[in-house]
Amino acid sequence: MKLYFKPGACSLSPHIVLREAGLPFELVKVDTKAGLTAGGEDFKRINPKGYVPTLQIDEGQVLTEGVAIVQYLADRKPEAQLAPRSGSLERYRLIEWLNYIATELHKGTPPPNAPQEVKDTVREQRLVKYGWVAEQLASRQFLLGERFTVADAYLFTVLTWSKTRGIELAKWPALKAYFDRIAARPAVKEALAAEG
Ligand SMILES: N[C@@H](CCC(=O)N[C@@H](CS)C(=O)NCC(=O)O)C(=O)O
Structure with a gap:
């Protein structure tokens, strides 16, 4: 491949x-x-x-x-075991996360020439979403529980862009700890x- x-x-x-x-x-x-x-x-x-x-x-x-x-x-x-078995409810939980990351966190960045108020609004909305994700991670190691899945690879990737989006992950200790945990994986x- x-x-x-x-x-x-x-x-x-x-x-x-x-x-x-x-x-x-x-x-x-x-x-x-x-x-x-x-x-x-x-x-x-x-x-x-x-x-x-x-x-x-x-x-x-x-x-x-x-x-x-x-x-x-x-x-x-x-x-x-990077994804739950096809057809299982857990698989749809994975897809639920992947779609959330793709549509709510990955996409939606305003173009560089967008008015400042648009950029500020998008940033505010993103902060709320990061806060929600941090809440989900407060009681588990990975998005689907105690096992790393492909959704974690995607969320980690999006989180690597936080600084350039003016977002400091340290604001949410659970999210920062999650980021560091994934960053430490050999792969x-x-x-x-x-x-x-
Ligand atoms: N819908 C696509 C979007 C992929 C995408 O946005 N790729 C970006 C990089 S993150 C890209 O290659 N953009 C073209 C460019 O940067 O010139 C997906 O989810 O895979």
């Missing part, structure tokens, strides 16, 4: 999952602005949406959208190091 990524972007989430699962893969860096891979390929010919993460599966298929990619990877290596350290 090939994972097309941009350092520090949301592609870090499937990158962590690939390492947690111990699946063999190749990393391909993409310059999304130029639309080129590190090898000089036209990236739009690989993913016409022009963004990462993009996973090229061995069978020649290309899978896009982080939420789909991380579940696909977890299902390729069920023994790694996460390896992924961060590999992305430079």
Whole structure:
């Protein structure tokens, strides 16, 4: 498999999952602005949406959208237990989290030229959401309980952007402790190091 990524972007989430699962893969860096891979390929010919993460599966298929990619990877290596069994209520709990992270936390950043009041409002809303997530984590190690899942890889990735979004994680001790716990995982350290 090939994972097309941009350092520090949301592609870090499937990158962590690939390492947690111990699946063999190749990393391909993409310059999304130029639309080129590190090898000089036209990236739009690989993913016409022009963004990462993009996973090229061995069978020649290309899978896009982080939420789909991380579940696909977890299902390729069920023994790694990175996602609950398909069809179980717990699996829908996982999807509930993945969708929340994708739509409420990952997306919704105003463009740099947006009016300041719009940026302030978005930041205020984000603070409320971070506070809610911190409350959920007060009594458990990971989003789904005591086991790390692909939702944790995604939330961790989004939390790495907190500082640049003007949000200090130390405001919520449970969230900061969660972030540090995930950052200390060997697979996460390896992924961060590999992305430079
Ligand atoms: N809907 C996509 C969005 C992916 C996305 O927003 N990717 C960003 C990086 S986090 C990207 O590649 N943007 C293009 C760019 O930065 O030029 C998903 O959830 O996977």
